[in-house]
Amino acid sequence: MKIVPVALGARSYEVRIKAGLLDDAAAHLGPLARNRPFVIVTDTNVARHAERLAATLAAAGLASDTIVLPAGEATKSWAQLESLTDALLERGIERGDHVIALGGGVIGDLVGFATAILKRGCNFVQMPTTLLAQVDSSVGGKTAINSRAGKNLIGAFHQPSLVLIDPDLLDTLPLREQRAGYAEVVKYGLIDDLGFFEWCEGNGLALLSGDSSARAYAIAHSVGAKARIVAEDERETTGKRALLNLGHTFGHALEAETGFSDRLLHGEGVAAGMALAFAYSARRGLCPGQDAERVAAHLRASGLPFDLASAGIAASGARLVEHMLHDKKMDAGTLPFLLARGIGQTYLDKQVDLADVASFLDELPR
Structure with a gap:
């Protein structure tokens, strides 16, 4: 045990x-x-x-x-x-x-x-x-x-x-549900653990195929990572725990657009949201473009949504940003975003222009 x-x-x-x-x-x-x-x-x-x-x-x-x-x-x-x-x-x-x-x-x-x-x-x-x-x-x-x-x-x-x-x-568990959960496994690598993301690239498909050792390792590693962050910032007051929301701001907007229905499972929204967070970071010059492409490629290979089209979202950028305005992380009229300087280098950005986010989303294929 x-x-x-x-x-x-x-x-x-x-x-x-x-x-x-x-x-x-x-x-x-x-x-x-x-x-x-x-x-x-x-x-x-x-x-x-x-x-x-x-x-x-x-x-x-x-x-x-x-x-x-x-x-x-x-x-x-x-x-x-x-x-x-x-x-x-x-x-x-x-x-x-x-x-x-x-x-x-x-x-x-x-x-x-x-x-x-x-x-x-x-x-x-x-x-x-x-x-x-x-x-x-x-x-x-x-x-x-x-x-x-x-x-x-x-x-x-x-x-x-x-x-x-x-x-x-x-x-x-149905494969679709396993894939949705796997998005949260990948998240721990993207937050602050490049080595674990590399492990996911090498072992993720085995995990999804039911390999018991890969599954056990991924669960224990993920729980350990979350326990460490929660112990440091139980109520999300210092910003450390906020890193666990990587992909959720974009993802929740996508879920809201689908009416929080089975059209897009939570983990699928998180997967697309993480890819969007990396793509937006790359567009702003914060993150190497190849890192954003690498994230999207792994999610795609895992059978997960990696952009708006694969998530089945046709809404405008303005419409999706409107959903974001109801995000519980809103603070003094601004919405902090989890962005990245690279794989394993997620950070909280409190200076994001929502109009720029809408423009970014409008540029993406539907």
Whole structure:
């Protein structure tokens, strides 16, 4: 088992990574039980894993109840938040109880936010079932739902008590979902780790083909990178954690244009957004053009969107910039952008002219 600590003082916790961990979960969850039942929250796509988890807990004498929500980004909504909190209250949830978020990023974000606000804060455990959630969203305590104005605009920082990652759960994940999660793996190389990006270039296709050793390495390395950044800047106050948003400003605008639907998965939006961030950096003379081309080439080879056309976006630059104005990172009327001086050299730029961004986007093929 690989154990990655997330060092946050009194809110510290461990990320435990092991193949087959779902069937051994009772050993890890038992110390949190308090002679109280767990509530497992999952969605229709992975309800079968919830049945396995409940059976594993029952075999160890641990009680549980399961709530199954609809699958998809639309579940990160006010309506589903209300439904979930009502369901938890109906089950007599106590502040010291632990709710288990078993699913992808949508379930993790929704359960995390619900437990953040329920009775002013309840406990939860992340058990991510997608590559994107395993390498990114399950770690760090960002929880949220979407609104009509944009993505993740209503939320809270609320750290889990424990994160349990079973890479074997990815065996049943559709290839498109695996690719979307892989975008977040590549992100860690692009932020500040050229060596890891080079590893991705050499091993990414093996990972996507189900190679267990490549998958295990990518998950552990990504979690370690995120844990380090979160420990330095838990609430994104110093700018260090903001680096984890590489590709998200462009990407969220693309997702908004598609109505946060399955037309463009979150990881696909991030992939296109990272390529756009590098292309825009190159256009401004900040980043070597060959680096931007190299990033786009790797994303293309991985089956991911790498520009507006491959993301299926036909909107004007002005329209996409309008979506960006709802970005939660807006500060004093300006929008910081994650740009790059090269692969592994991402930085936060607070002097970006949105009109120039719109012009850049209009120059791209549709």
